[in-house]
Amino acid sequence: MKQNIYDNPNFFKNYTALRESGINANVFIEQPAIKSLIPCLEGKSVLDLGCGDGHFSKFCIENGAKNVIGVDISKNMIERAKKLYQDDNLNFMCLPMEDMVLTNQRFDLIISSLSIHYIEDYSAMIQKINKLLKSNGKFIFSTEHPIATARKGSNHWIKTDNNKSHWALDNYQEEGIRVHNWFVEDRVVIYHRTVATLINTLIEHGLSIDKIIEPQATLEGIKKMPDLINESRSPSFIIIQSKKTNNN
Template sequence: MKQNIYDDPNFFKHYRQLRKTKYNFNNSLEQPALKSLLPDLYNLKVLDIGCGMGEFAKYCIENGAQHVTAIDISTNMLLIAQSEHAHQKIDFYQQSLEDFKATPSSFDCITSSLALHYMSDFHAMIGKITTMLRPNGLIIFSVEHPIATARQEMERWIYDIDGNRCHYAIDDYQDEGLRKHTWYVDGVIKYHRTLSSIINTLLSHGLAIEKVVEPIPDKEAIEKLPSLEKELRRPSFLLVKARK
């Protein structure tokens, strides 16, 4: 069953507010890291998996991509994408990666921002992505970091009695699979995968690892969004760039 938390009205109300803030973890940390991994997009055909509100698809077009196929399962997200980032070179589809009809070698670059950790079968997804990439094509994605998803219990930052963060709790690392979080609403489902499992799955499909990023906020970003400071203590995100 595909989770579609972004069409939960209560969740979406909060999520929309978060993304409207001027500084947040997406635009201050994850998106700059993702964009830093992109090749020269000129004339490239891009598939964006879990495109959300379509800003990244639009960014690709603005940076020279020939065409972006942008898929997401959420009605809410795609309504915003269509109204705010519609472009003749972008096709938005309401579709899961699982259901997406893959044409072999049809994309130069496949991207995914913080979506793959919602999907249960990583091996199958990477297999499908590899098939859709042309030879020498790139996959560039971000997921929640294995350090951040490991512990079954939801309490991960440990605080002292004065409310200061003492350290981050890691546990259950080798126990891959479903994790239930509360993120605005209860029961948000994510899948924990170990670092080695992520890397070896890419390698097992014949992809060559080109770069791994655990984003570090710079001083300026922390000044604007002080909560980013905790990213120095443990990473929230893991990004990988790999080539077919």
């Protein structure tokens, strides 16, 4: 299934408003963490998978990348990216990342921010990524943490007297589809995978693991969104940095 929920008008409207507010988990948890792993971008070629509205692609250009290609399935997102960010060395492509064909192109860095959990065939995607990396090229991605995606349904916090008693973890080894209610009811489809699957699939396709981060909220984030203190109890995201170790 190649999901394009971001072209749903209601979802796109609400998601865009959330990102523009600057008060969200991306800003206070995921983005600081993933950017902390980015190597020097000076003169590097970058592929941004699931680029959304292009904010990270632009970040790479602003930090010295030689050229950046952003790929996203959503027409709404790509149109917004082209409107917001224009640069001779920045190009956006509207198509599913699973279908991209970039003949005779190799990249120093492939990045994917919170998009891999939408991919049904993770193994095939990693195989494609390996072929698009230069020797010693890096693949860095964030995804929803398996602790967050394992349990089916939407009510993961168990509450006692309206207080969050504990996070309910269940169905962890049962990989596959999970359906979330996020701006649209029973429409957002993601794929739950164990930590072992996330890591071992990279290794099986010729990538070595450099670092793994289970990020916590920044101090500013906790101040502006007090509930983010619960990231220390149940992490929302996991970020994995890997490197190509073969010449295929």
